[in-house]
Amino acid sequence: MLSETLSNELETYRIGEKLRSLRSEKGLGLAQLGEHTGLSAGMLSKIERGQIFPTLPTLLRVSLVFGVGLEHFFTAPETPILEVTRRKDRLRLPDDPNAAPTYLFESLDYPVSERPMEAFLSEFLPRRKASRPHRHPGMELVHVISGTLELGIHGKQVKLEEGDALTFDADHDHTYRCTSEKSCQAFVVTTPAKPG
Amino acid sequence: MLSETLSNELETYRIGEKLRSLRSEKGLGLAQLGEHTGLSAGMLSKIERGQIFPTLPTLLRVSLVFGVGLEHFFTAPETPILEVTRRKDRLRLPDDPNAAPTYLFESLDYPVSERPMEAFLSEFLPRRKASRPHRHPGMELVHVISGTLELGIHGKQVKLEEGDALTFDADHDHTYRCTSEKSCQAFVVTTPAKPG
């Protein structure tokens, strides 16, 4: 008999749903698809409803009719990216775990895989000294939400006030320092390394 | 009975070969894999040799053991890029199909899809006037193999002699002109647009 777990696991591929999508996209009825594939309407119904698992030859028949490869039924459909992160769910990390932090940051888009950008909400703490210099490939944009921030980059000190934004090549050492009495909130976006 | 064409088509997925690869990578015997999957060695052999097509539950069992999704068996394996272009096979195109050409170029890597670079062998012809200005995203590198070449870029005229190389941001208008009596051979590489 067909094991329960095996069956459940297979169902995660949603083979039936995918077949039904293909069919309804083309506006075909079960019987019509049956004619094209040489399969019975009844069986197609059962496959779509997940009551049976088609054999590979059977699955191939419908694949051929719809002009898709078998991988169509085994790969996750490309869903438009849509990820929400709530404040309470986000992890707040210090810039330096081994010393008194200069700032804290939390990723705003950590659930997005292969992201073409990374966005952080950072809180820079009032300090005499700037943060440790660091660099990373790509560009960086800093938008100050509240407080004032001094950025050391390309040998310059750039003072940012509320509402100011700065974009720079992040592949040179840069530092941050909060210059306001209260901490400085900022929105930071980085892009990964460019090819070439 | 299982149709001939259907069977042939299914064989193009090389399910058996993929299974055998997975197994030999891990250095498992048929019997050992059988223990892990709960399948008989004999049947695994038949599947690997393409004598039978496994049912989805069966295929899923081995998938689970090897930690791959079912799509593994239905997608083309990523083969390392390896493409050769021979001089005689390459197409030699003029820079301007509607006028007397300033140079001729041939792609050295046209078979490579989604290439992170494009390489050309170019022959610049002796001319009074430079080629028409053009631009394209990304970087460009020019390495002179023979003859001399004058490049107009960023408002400068750069003279290149044999062995010289120039790299520049190609997203500004640039021109070429051969300044030697005989034509100038050069190796040109461009990178596509950078993201961001």
Next chain:
DNA sequence: TCTCTATTTTCATTGCAGGAAAATAATTTG
């Protein structure tokens, strides 16, 4: 309500996946 169409379910059939074990091939060992 009746008719027509599409889908789902029931029931019976069977083709083929799959197991057990024998046969063969490949390796190892003395």
Next chain:
DNA sequence: CAAATTATTTTCCTGCAATGAAAATAGAGA
């Protein structure tokens, strides 16, 4: 080289799950 051991392939058979045919149900017009 044999003999022994291990791995693989093949043979034969069985069972069951996929499949088809057709009845039952649901839906859509009219």
